[in-house]
Amino acid sequence: MSYFYFLPIKRKILVEKYKSILDISLENDILIEHNCGGNCACLSCIIYVKRGISKFNKVSNKEKYQLKKAKKIKRGYRLACKSYLVKESYRDIVIYLNK
Numbered sequence: 283m284s285y286f287y288f289l290p291i292k293r294k295i296l297v298e299k300y301k302s303i304l305d306i307s308l309e310n311d312i313l314i315e316h317n318c319g320g321n322c323a324c325l326s327c328i329i330y331v332k333r334g335i336s337k338f339n340k341v342s343n344k345e346k347y348q349l350k351k352a353k354k355i356k357r358g359y360r361l362a363c364k365s366y367l368v369k370e371s372y373r374d375i376v377i378y379l380n381k
């Protein structure tokens with residue numbers, strides 16, 4: 283079992299592996315903009331993973347391209363629609379919604 287801890291709203295959510303951050307947030311009434319509908323094309327869903335980034339899937343070339351366009355290529359920045367847990371974490375994964 284792993285948990286996301288969303289900041290600055292201070293919400294802790296139990297999460298499943300292989301489900302995108304965007305899907306998890308929407309299921310729990312946490313708003314993350316997603317103007318392109320989760321197709322890695324709009325940059326509106328950028329989030330920052332403060333703790334636990336090593337537990338996520340690798341950044342694809344398309345996601346990397348989009349993050350580069352937004353000048354958010356540093357470790358920890360992800361598109362919520364394309365990132366999901368691939369490993370369990372015993373510590374809370376900390377995610378900033380306001381990047």
Ligand code: FES
Nearest residue numbers: 318320324327363
């Ligand atoms: S929702 Fe558009 S890039 Fe993620």
